[in-house]
Amino acid sequence: MKDSLYLAWRYLRHHEVKTLLLVLSLTVFLALPLVMRSMSRAMQQSFLARAEGTPLLLGQKGSSLDLVIEALYFQRKDVEPVKKADVDAIQSTGLGMAIPLRTGLRTQGFPLVGTSLAYFDLRKLRIEKGRGLALIGECILGSEVAEVLELGPGDALLTSPSTLFDLAGVYPLKLDVVGVLEPTQGPDDAAVFVDLKTAWVAEGLGHGHEDLARADADLVLRRQGDTVTANAKLVQYNEITESNRESFHFHGDAASYPVSAVIVVPHDEKSATLLRGRFVDAPTLQIVRPAQVVDSLNAQIFRFERVLQIVVWTVGLATAVMFVLVMALSWKLRAEELRTMTRLGSSRWKALQIMTSEVALMVGASALLAGLVGVLMARYGEPWVQTLILRSS
Amino acid sequence: MISLRDVRFTYGKGGFSLHIPELFVASGVRAAAIGPSGSGKTTLLNLISGIERPASGEVSTAGARVDQLSPSARRSFRITNIGFVFQQLLLVDYLDVLGNVLYPYRLHSDLRVDATVRSRARRLAEELGLGNLLGRLPSELSQGERQRVAIARALVTEPPVVLADEPTGNLDPAAKHKALDLLFEQCDARSTTLLMVTHDHHLLDRFSQVVDLDGWGSPEPMTP
Numbered sequence: 001m002k003d004s005l006y007l008a009w010r011y012l013r014h015h016e017v018k019t020l021l022l023v024l025s026l027t028v029f030l031a032l033p034l035v036m037r038s039m040s041r042a043m044q045q046s047f048l049a050r051a052e053g054t055p056l057l058l059g060q061k062g063s064s065l066d067l068v069i070e071a072l073y074f075q076r077k078d079v080e081p082v083k084k085a086d087v088d089a090i091q092s093t094g095l096g097m098a099i100p101l102r103t104g105l106r107t108q109g110f111p112l113v114g115t116s117l118a119y120f121d122l123r124k125l126r127i128e129k130g131r132g133l134a135l136i137g138e139c140i141l142g143s144e145v146a147e148v149l150e151l152g153p154g155d156a157l158l159t160s161p162s163t164l165f166d167l168a169g170v171y172p173l174k175l176d177v178v179g180v181l182e183p184t185q186g187p188d189d190a191a192v193f194v195d196l197k198t199a200w201v202a203e204g205l206g207h208g209h210e211d212l213a214r215a216d217a218d219l220v221l222r223r224q225g226d227t228v229t230a231n232a233k234l235v236q237y238n239e240i241t242e243s244n245r246e247s248f249h250f251h252g253d254a255a256s257y258p259v260s261a262v263i264v265v266p267h268d269e270k271s272a273t274l275l276r277g278r279f280v281d282a283p284t285l286q287i288v289r290p291a292q293v294v295d296s297l298n299a300q301i302f303r304f305e306r307v308l309q310i311v312v313w314t315v316g317l318a319t320a321v322m323f324v325l326v327m328a329l330s331w332k333l334r335a336e337e338l339r340t341m342t343r344l345g346s347s348r349w350k351a352l353q354i355m356t357s358e359v360a361l362m363v364g365a366s367a368l369l370a371g372l373v374g375v376l377m378a379r380y381g382e383p384w385v386q387t388l389i390l391r392s393s
Numbered sequence: 394m395i396s397l398r399d400v401r402f403t404y405g406k407g408g409f410s411l412h413i414p415e416l417f418v419a420s421g422v423r424a425a426a427i428g429p430s431g432s433g434k435t436t437l438l439n440l441i442s443g444i445e446r447p448a449s450g451e452v453s454t455a456g457a458r459v460d461q462l463s464p465s466a467r468r469s470f471r472i473t474n475i476g477f478v479f480q481q482l483l484l485v486d487y488l489d490v491l492g493n494v495l496y497p498y499r500l501h502s503d504l505r506v507d508a509t510v511r512s513r514a515r516r517l518a519e520e521l522g523l524g525n526l527l528g529r530l531p532s533e534l535s536q537g538e539r540q541r542v543a544i545a546r547a548l549v550t551e552p553p554v555v556l557a558d559e560p561t562g563n564l565d566p567a568a569k570h571k572a573l574d575l576l577f578e579q580c581d582a583r584s585t586t587l588l589m590v591t592h593d594h595h596l597l598d599r600f601s602q603v604v605d606l607d608g609w610g611s612p613e614p615m616t617p
Contacts, residue, residue: 003498010488014530340479340483343444344500345471345497345500345501346468346501350500
């Protein structure tokens with residue numbers, strides 16, 4: 001057997017390109033189910049872990065899955081917003097804490113998330129560099145954002161305009177970076193966090209400009225009671241600084257300002273039940289348990305995985321047929337070598353042994369590689385899935 | 394020693410047949426087998442080595458009644474008692490020179506590669522002028538060098554009998570004589586019996602015995 005293995009090894013080494021291609025094909029065949037299963041498990045676990053860390057979620061009626069995806073992963077699903085008043089209403093019940101989330105805006109390609117300080121406690125987010133949010137106009141970067149944009153405390157970044165072609169639209173707002181979060185291997189790494197009011201300013205609901213009381217008379221078009229109308233020459237601020245911070249203000253009723261979703265952290269299970277009860281028949285709002293929504297999503301993923309399994313087995317069968325074909329052709333081409341072996345005194349059994357050894361060596365190498373892929377997937381599958389699927393919008 | 398008596402052999406039904414009334418090659422003798430195409434030269438080598446089994450008659454090689462051995466015993470006998478040099482040489486393209494010389498040792502459980510065998514193979518390669526080519530593949534050698542590898546492979550098991558089937562057929566006259574010199578030298582040194590099939594009548598005076606197969610073979614089956 002040792003000699004058969006030796007001859008098989010020398011043959012495979014000599015035909016390294018063919019061997020490599022066959023080993024890689026077999027590796028794909030063996031690793032594909034492992035990768036698929038690992039990815040599916042990683043995806044399900046990743047979804048579930050974050051969902052379980054979010055007790056309840058309040059949002060506008062509609063797709064509960066879109067609401068969960070937008071609120072938990074900051075992926076833009078264009079869910080209809082609720083009002084700031086709804087956040088206050090939850091808070092006023094005394095049954096739990098309401099954490100508002102304003103999503104939908106982006107800055108340098110990353111999602112901009114307006115929220116309250118309680119969000120950082122809920123997600124156990126720690127500041128790695130700098131400090132937490134304190135003033136309007138400040139932002140904290142997720143670890144990946146800081147790494148990719150090479151930014152840190154003391155730097156600044158601009159929000160992205162909603163559309164480049166709307167000159168009358170919202171202009172970018174310059175944000176001061178005051179802190180960077182520790183990595184969490186989750187969507188928070190790839191987000192920029194600001195105070196809810198800053199988010200509203202960024203989307204044009206609040207603004208700052210020159211003091212009209214002290215502005216040149218030629219800027220004022222009309223004065224009617226407390227309402228002053230200025231012309232377009234009035235300087236609007238695109239950065240919130242120490243000197244102009246006081247000038248930033250909001251028009252209209254703040255209670256009607258939009259909030260994409262509200263994370264609700266009930267005090268206990270009873271409070272959770274009561275809260276859910278209050279929104280069962282709400283005409284425009286829904287309150288969901290993200291874990292339940294993700295469970296149903298996972299069930300869909302599992303069903304899809306079963307379909308994929310059929311595809312994988314089909315690919316596997318094709319690979320196996322190709323492998324057998326290549327080996328059969330290879331041995332046909334080596335007929336002379338087999339004849340020489342027989343003439344010198346070797347048995348057919350020996351030839352079969354060599355052939356089996358070649359297959360065994362290739363299958364062994366492929367199994368080893370596939371195993372390695374499996375180990376890597378088990379170790380790094382979840383963060384990889386996070387990066388590859390969950391963070392891409 | 395090679396001895397055949399009243400040997401009859403037929404390929405399939407109604408195919409080529411061969412009748413060897415008597416053939417004797419003493420130990421240590423260099424014999425040449427000649428004859429026109431189809432006279433059964435290669436079949437003769439196959440019968441002597443036990444690759445083929447005669448329908449009748451006696452075949453004795455190196456003291457063994459080859460015709461009476463089982464297929465497995467004939468294989469075992471062949472690999473330990475017969476050295477082959479083929480016309481096409483049939484070297485293994487994925488093994489280097491040393492690997493090719495040791496090739497018979499990889500093919501049968503009766504033979505084992507150990508330090509003694511390795512040392513013998515190296516010495517043999519040195520004697521045949523292949524000492525500095527041990528790591529080369531057949532594709533990296535000249536025809537003459539490949540010829541010498543084939544000779545080394547035939548002799549490495551120190552067989553009592555070497556059968557060569559037109560081993561110089563593809564060489565120019567100078568290379569032919571050089572190859573024969575080496576083969577004879579090695580066989581003489583080991584008192585090995587050599588039976589070589591050849592078409593080249595100019596080489597016959599270098600052999601101590603010539604076996605002419607003309608008339609022994611027939612395209613039609615022979616009747617006893």
